Amino acid sequence: MAPTGKGKLKIEIKKIEKQKARMVTFSKRRQGLFKKAQEYANITGSQIAVLVFSPAGNPYVHGSPSFDAVTDKFLSVHGGASSSGQVGAHHNEADVCRTPTPFHLVLQNHHNEANVCRGFLMALEDKIKRCRSAEDLSAVKAELEEVRVKVLERLKHIEEDEFVTSLLNC
Numbered sequence: 001m002a003p004t005g006k007g008k009l010k011i012e013i014k015k016i017e018k019q020k021a022r023m024v025t026f027s028k029r030r031q032g033l034f035k036k037a038q039e040y041a042n043i044t045g046s047q048i049a050v051l052v053f054s055p056a057g058n059p060y061v062h063g064s065p066s067f068d069a070v071t072d073k074f075l076s077v078h079g080g081a082s083s084s085g086q087v088g089a090h091h092n093e094a095d096v097c098r099t100p101t102p103f104h105l106v107l108q109n110h111h112n113e114a115n116v117c118r119g120f121l122m123a124l125e126d127k128i129k130r131c132r133s134a135e136d137l138s139a140v141k142a143e144l145e146e147v148r149v150k151v152l153e154r155l156k157h158i159e160e161d162e163f164v165t166s167l168l169n170c
Contacts, residue, residue: 019055030052030054034062037064047064047070048064049070128140
């Protein structure tokens with residue numbers, strides 16, 4: 001008996017016009033992209049970092065062993081400037097272009113944000129150690145409450161985006 005299904009159909013690659021459908025497709029394909037990237041890393045033994053911005057502008061990252069480890073390595077290798085201006089023009093890693101590209105700048109921004117967070121936490125730990133009175137600790141508590149409010153606002157924004165995506169998946 002001959003198969004009656006259509007099998008895998010080629011689809012035209014074009015922007016999805018409906019925003020809800022575009023968000024659903026973004027979410028599903030992002031997960032697929034991250035899965036394929038992980039599979040690639042597993043079978044080749046390579047290190048990978050994937051950075052994707054949603055249509056809403058939210059960044060999503062995946063890396064093996066971790067996004068930070070791979071981007072830190074990239075930034076340490078590509079920290080200087082080169083006259084060639086050609087990324088990937090050479091096979092030797094030491095010869096790859098060191099001119100900042102938009103992608104390089106995004107990685108640098110991510111790296112800087114991570115360093116700011118680490119610095120904030122280290123400063124906070126130091127500040128707590130230096131507290132000698134209830135008044136000092138109350139001041140630190142007030143600062144933490146301000147940070148907490150900002151974190152909750154950001155979390156609410158992310159959860160709203162995820163909620164909309166989950167509604168679209170129904």
